[in-house]
Amino acid sequence: MTRRNAPPAPDTIAAQALRRIDPRTGAVVPGIELASTFARDEDYVARQGYIYARDGGPTVEHVEAVLAALEGAAGTLVFASGMAAMVALAETLATGEHVVAPAGMYLGGANWLRRMQARRGIDVTFVGPEPGAAEAAIRPGRTRLVWLETPSNPTWDIADIAATATATHAAGARLGVDCTAAPPCTTRALALGADVAYHSGTKYLGGHSDLTAGVLSLAARDPFWEDLCAIRRLMGSVMAAFEAWLLLRGLRTLHLRYARSSASALAIARHFDGHPGVARVLYPGLPAHPGHAVAARQMTGGFGGMLSLLVAGTEPQAVDVARFAEVFIPATSLGGVESLIEHRRTVEGEDSPAPPTLLRLSVGIEDPADLIADLEQALERAGCGG
Ligand SMILES: Cc1ncc(COP(=O)(O)O)c(C=O)c1O
Known part of the structure; x- marks a missing residue:
């Protein structure tokens, strides 16, 4: 089968990590850019946008570009761990806003939401795995975030992303999906209507039990995206360059x-x-x-x-x-x-x-x-x- 003029398939994108061959050396694998600060040019302008590593750097940007391509995302942000990404997402919520989340969601995430409920006045409804449970718990106008995890640990319950997306959007809320057990090679949550595809990249994305990573991929680069970028910068929860490089290598396979x-x-x-x-x-x-x-x-x-x-x-x-x-x-x-x-x-x-x-x-x-x-x-x- 010939694929002339067709865009590269996802496994081709992953295997070649977007084919970014180093123009100076020809290296087919990128170096690890460890610099924490980046010199401005003679006009005092940041070269290629890099200023300080807490905002991200070249290796972090490379893995984000590969992940965004695999997810079909407008943008991807990588974090030091899955929990760091979850905390950043929770930080976008304001007092009084309502969240719908699965009772069986990842325990660390559920504990963080409970903490937000107790300390910050975020209202959380935990729901069972029955079809339609998340939709039924949505409060139009008050629900800000609907969270799914699919397949969900440890009984591997399946949530219907497309059906929940329709109900979530009808109520003016955002849908986030923890796809840790279903990476983009099998499920592309954004294409099914989710607004945020989340991963503990510690798992399948890295794939070699040698790093911790969190990933948020967004359907749009809107004010919500800007808010998440600011939260990551201010919390200092960006992934380090070495882990970004390991994640890039893991993604190839x-x-x-x-x-x-x-x-x-x-x-x-x-x-x-x-x-x-x-x-x-x-x-x-x-x-x-x-x-x-x-x-x-x-x-x-x-x-x-x-x-x-x-x-x-x-x-x-x-x-x-x-x-x-x-x-x-x-x-x-x-x-x-x-x-x-x-x-x-x-x-x-x-x-x-x-x-x-x-x-x-x-x-x-x-x-x-x-x-x-x-x-x-x-x-x-x-x-x-x-
Ligand atoms: C489904 C799921 N979500 C989130 C997390 C949290 O990710 P991390 O351990 O990378 O912080 C985990 C970790 O076990 C997980 O299994």
Whole structure:
């Protein structure tokens, strides 16, 4: 198939990081621009707009340009961590404004919203995963932000971005979507009507468990965008140049990594669906998952590498499976090339909404047969399923 005169496809953009070959050296990979300050030219004008690294610099700008191209965004801002990006977004809210957010959203984000509610008088309604729950909680004229997370941890509930966008906009509010588990190689939230696509870039975007990153991509460069730029500058929460460079490198293989993780996760989900040691498999790629139909429409590049198993047994047996794993690594986080297993309730503590027998798997890019065999031996050793 020839693509003459067509714009480069997203995987081409990612693999070449926008093909910015250094005009001086021909380097196909950019250097890391570590400078914290940038000299003005002979007319006392900032060269290429760079002044001071708290506003961003060349390496930060490069990764932002790649992310904006992948998201189809008017602009992207990168932050030192996913939480730094979430805090910046929350900082745009004024006292008395209303937010609708999923009860099962990332715990750190939910805790920050609760803090804003207590300290700042932001009004937050947390809603369940049922279809239409977010739309029903919107208060026209008062709701400023509707937040979705899809697929959402650790049950991988799916929210319908397009349907929520219509209801959100009809009420004069903004829609933000945490797409950490569904990067732009599978879901482009802005094209589905979201105003903000959010990522913990620590996960799939970076992909190698070697950096923390937060990403906000916006549909428009409007006063809201200007406000976020000012907040990032004033809070000093911009990503550092070295992390920006690592993120650029990680993004080059995003499409390959995500496709491989998705294929392996689907194979694992199918293998353990109906397995005697497993009471339930939660994966949006399985037709029985309640969000499957929306996910099939919304996740065009694969259902991702995240799934959960409810073991057939007790909570201590579930913890044992995580302890006995020899290929899966017993660690938190997700979206890296190495597979991780975690007993979510142990990590989140007593208040965790996660079922006690739930194990969260982040499937990496290893041989899926090794991963399946590892879970088989760990389930057997833990005595799951009798
Ligand atoms: C869905 C989701 N959103 C946001 C975050 C926060 O990102 P970070 O850890 O990069 O601050 C995480 C981290 O686990 C996450 O899983």
